[in-house]
Amino acid sequence: MRIYKLLPVLLLVLGLTGCSTSTVYIVRHAEKINEADSSGLTAVGLERAQALADRLEDERISQILTTPYRRTQETARPLSQRLNLPIDSYPAKPVGAVVELIQQTKGKNSLVVGHSNTILEIAQGLGTKPTKTKIESGDHDNLLIVTIKNGIFGTSVSLQEETYGKPTEP
Template sequence: MLFSSLLFLRLWRWLLPVCVVLLAGACASVEPRKASQPAFTTVYVVRHAEKDPTPGLPDPSLTAAGKQRAQTLVDTLRKATITAVFSTATTRTRSTAEPLATARQLPVQPYDARQLAALAARIRREYKGQTVLVVGHSNTILETVEALGAPRPVPAVQDSEYDYLLQVRIPQDSTQAASAVARRYGVR
């Protein structure tokens, strides 16, 4: 009995410091939970709202219905934490982007619709883990989705369709593919 007690004490003297070191290491590796960066960068892509249909206008403005749709976009994205707004240089795209940019106190940043790869690279680099809005044209919004690395969520956007709201999710993990979904907003 005395022998087993002495053995236990010797073992305990050796085991106790080891347990303390292991416990301290485990506690040190547990950091307070920080607000982590979202796992995705989210990009909303929309076409400009309804434009003046008068033939031959070089830079048509929005119709009353288009102005209403631009306002509806603000309401539609009210829960999204938009941190940047991009628009081409036309009156109709800027007029679609401005109500949301104004509501969020953000500038409307211009981009060149012929340089979609540059826009996509900028969003990936400067807005990682954030949510942005891109306003383009019927012949550029699906190409924007593709430039962001996602497949087209619809085969085409007709010239008469102004109500698509495309949502692209770009994973922070570059081994995962980007995805896109299409939904409609406002009055069709």
């Protein structure tokens, strides 16, 4: 008889240990000097990188992922330095590699810095449907926030779309 009284408690404990929430902040690199793969950020881009650090410093980020390009790493550097976290690299293509890496990191918050042709695809790979269908070449202020909740009844994924930093002058 006592086992039947303990069964709900046991199920609750088992269920709670499988529950987790991860938030993934996805951005394109900030404004770059030119189209070269080794290009760094402009002064405006460096300001945007600082604005990103200001926006995310209290979001419990525990992982920072960028492509191996200088412009993505420079975008993440202010937050990396502020939080004393390393910047880990992922291949720019295929985006499935970074999506899989994120999905394996349950219960942790991540910053992912990508490119105009990858950030929407990363958000989609995580199970969301961004309202934009394309990131334009001068568009550097998108912040896609994907929340992944793993619970005893399955996984739910939501997307919040914001902008950050000052608008770029045309």
